[in-house]
Amino acid sequence: MGFSSSSSISVLLISSLLLGSYYCSVSEAQTTPPLVKGLSWTYYKSSCPDLESIVRKQLKKVFKNDIGQAAGLLRLHFHDCFVQGCDGSVLLDGSASGPSEKDAPPNLSLRAEAFEIINDLRSRVHKECGQVVSCSDITALAARDSVFLSGGPDYNVPLGRRDGLSFATRNETLANLPAPSSNATTILNSLATKNLDATDVVALSGGHTIGISHCTSFTERLYPTQDSSMDKTFAKNLKVICPVLNSTNTTVLDLRSPDLFDNKYYVDLMNRQGLFTSDQDLYTDKRTRSIVTSFAVNQTLFFEKFVLSMIKMSQLSVLTGTQGEIRANCSVKNSASVDLWSVVDEEEESKAVF
Numbered sequence: 302m303g304f305s306s307s308s309s310i311s312v313l314l315i316s317s318l319l320l321g322s323y324y325c326s327v328s329e330a331q332t333t334p335p336l337v338k339g340l341s342w343t344y345y346k347s348s349c350p351d352l353e354s355i356v357r358k359q360l361k362k363v364f365k366n367d368i369g370q371a372a373g374l375l376r377l378h379f380h381d382c383f384v385q386g387c388d389g390s391v392l393l394d395g396s397a398s399g400p401s402e403k404d405a406p407p408n409l410s411l412r413a414e415a416f417e418i419i420n421d422l423r424s425r426v427h428k429e430c431g432q433v434v435s436c437s438d439i440t441a442l443a444a445r446d447s448v449f450l451s452g453g454p455d456y457n458v459p460l461g462r463r464d465g466l467s468f469a470t471r472n473e474t475l476a477n478l479p480a481p482s483s484n485a486t487t488i489l490n491s492l493a494t495k496n497l498d499a500t501d502v503v504a505l506s507g508g509h510t511i512g513i514s515h516c517t518s519f520t521e522r523l524y525p526t527q528d529s530s531m532d533k534t535f536a537k538n539l540k541v542i543c544p545v546l547n548s549t550n551t552t553v554l555d556l557r558s559p560d561l562f563d564n565k566y567y568v569d570l571m572n573r574q575g576l577f578t579s580d581q582d583l584y585t586d587k588r589t590r591s592i593v594t595s596f597a598v599n600q601t602l603f604f605e606k607f608v609l610s611m612i613k614m615s616q617l618s619v620l621t622g623t624q625g626e627i628r629a630n631c632s633v634k635n636s637a638s639v640d641l642w643s644v645v646d647e648e649e650e651s652k653a654v655f
């Protein structure tokens with residue numbers, strides 16, 4: 302309802318913003334991060350030419366019904382990339398060998414529907430093109446479309462990732478996903494290990510312009526003592542939604558425009574209405590404050606930097622070439638017998654691509 306009207310306005314706005322750079326491909330405007338060897342902008346051009354339209358068309362339908370799913374898909378890609386690289390490992394179900402990334406605490410609350418949407422996209426793509434597109438590429442495209450269909454920028458996604466054969470341990474997951482209680486120093490240090498700088502940190506945190514959080518991710522800022530960096534009225538309202546430390550309620554991440562991908566998240570931070578310490582401290586800390594302000598006053602600038610940082614993030618420790626596999630089911634690695642079949646399939650695929 303609110304979605305269809307606001308999104309059509311924002312899509313118009315975005316289209317007019319993009320007109321200026323029409324002649325360069327969107328993502329190649331200004332200094333695009335270098336492509337990792339093995340990835341390409343046109344990877345499936347001959348093996349699955351309709352890939353991007355299949356994904357976008359289906360997600361349009363999904364979001365028309367529930368725009369909240371866009372946030373779930375964007376976060377899924379972030380978690381995939383930060384833990385063991387963008388290899389689709391976050392999608393794997395746990396096994397006898399231990400709990401999967403999906404089950405580690407920081408996943409907390411990846412939406413169950415996000416996994417279902419990826420599997421549904423995979424089967425639609427498979428039906429059209431065969432087993433040639435990786436689950437990690439589908440996840441990266443779904444994140445891009447989540448941003449765009451929520452009113453954010455459109456951009457090209459480097460493709461050609463392969464799916465990993467194992468999921469990360471629980472400890473590895475915990476070590477790679479910073480907690481929402483982290484201050485800016487911790488977040489900057491953590492992301493620096495992935496070659497992401499202060500601008501990347503602030504831009505990527507702008508993902509919190511859509512979606513929701515459970516009370517437990519921030520109630521330590523309310524009880525027993527209220528965080529002094531939080532606006533008093535904002536805190537009072539949060540205490541109504543989250544009356545106790547262990548409340549199971551949820552609330553929106555960006556109170557000004559919770560379903561719209563825009564720069565209001567940064568306006569929230571300037572008004573001390575960031576939900577997590579990891580958000581609010583970006584405005585408190587001298588090293589990131591001016592970046593927050595620059596995005597709050599200039600949405601075009603935010604969109605440009607967000608796209609560049611997303612392209613960087615989407616190439617973290619990817620598997621390419623003959624590494625990994627193309628999963629037949631995003632939730633499980635191919636079984637030994639399916640592996641044989643996928644080797645044949647890979648040969649078909651390389652013929653098609655090269």
Ligand code: HEM
Nearest residue numbers: 372373376379410479480481505508512513514515518579
């Ligand atoms: C920088 C460190 C980050 C921290 C500490 C962090 C933390 C969190 C937490 C605690 C939640 C709420 C989980 C819950 O309680 O349900 C959340 C939600 C979310 N995060 Fe982040 N996040 C970070 C970076 C990112 C990045 C880089 C992106 C994407 C570019 C992102 C996108 C999202 C989205 C879209 C949601 C809402 C999910 C939904 O509605 O299902 N986050 N994040």
Ligand SMILES: *[C@@H]1O[C@H](CO)[C@@H](O)[C@H](O)[C@H]1NC(C)=O
Nearest residue numbers: 399470471472473474475476
């Ligand atoms: C995981 O981390 C916990 C706490 O830091 C530690 O006690 C445990 O030994 C670690 N497990 C593995 C398998 O590294």
Ligand SMILES: *[C@@H]1O[C@H](CO)[C@@H](O)[C@H](O)[C@H]1NC(C)=O
Nearest residue numbers: 482483484485486487488586
């Ligand atoms: C940030 O958090 C770390 C880890 O909790 C802590 O050691 C450090 O003192 C904090 N820095 C600031 C400036 O608060």
Ligand SMILES: *[C@@H]1O[C@H](CO)[C@@H](O)[C@H](O)[C@H]1NC(C)=O
Nearest residue numbers: 517544545546547548549550
């Ligand atoms: C929260 O904690 C209280 C006290 O320990 C307990 O009675 C209550 O059932 C808990 N609520 C939830 C939602 O876990």
Ligand SMILES: *[C@@H]1O[C@H](CO)[C@@H](O)[C@H](O)[C@H]1NC(C)=O
Nearest residue numbers: 541542543544545548549550
């Ligand atoms: C959930 O939030 C509502 C207000 O939005 C509040 O009345 C209710 O007590 C909360 N429930 C829990 C379990 O915290």
Ligand SMILES: *[C@@H]1O[C@H](CO)[C@@H](O)[C@H](O)[C@H]1NC(C)=O
Nearest residue numbers: 598599600601602603605606
């Ligand atoms: C906003 O940022 C864009 C992109 O960097 C830039 O071209 C434009 O001049 C900026 N607008 C203002 C008002 O500063």
Ligand SMILES: *[C@@H]1O[C@H](CO)[C@@H](O)[C@H](O)[C@H]1NC(C)=O
Nearest residue numbers: 394420424629630631632633
């Ligand atoms: C994918 O694997 C999961 C986990 O084994 C299974 O529950 C599901 O039915 C499979 N999906 C398809 C389409 O085979």
Ligand SMILES: CC(=O)N[C@H]1CO[C@H](CO)[C@@H](O)[C@@H]1O
Nearest residue numbers: 403404406408409411412413
């Ligand atoms: C510990 C925890 O919250 N794990 C959850 C991870 O995400 C899956 C899918 O939503 C949940 O089923 C788990 O409970």
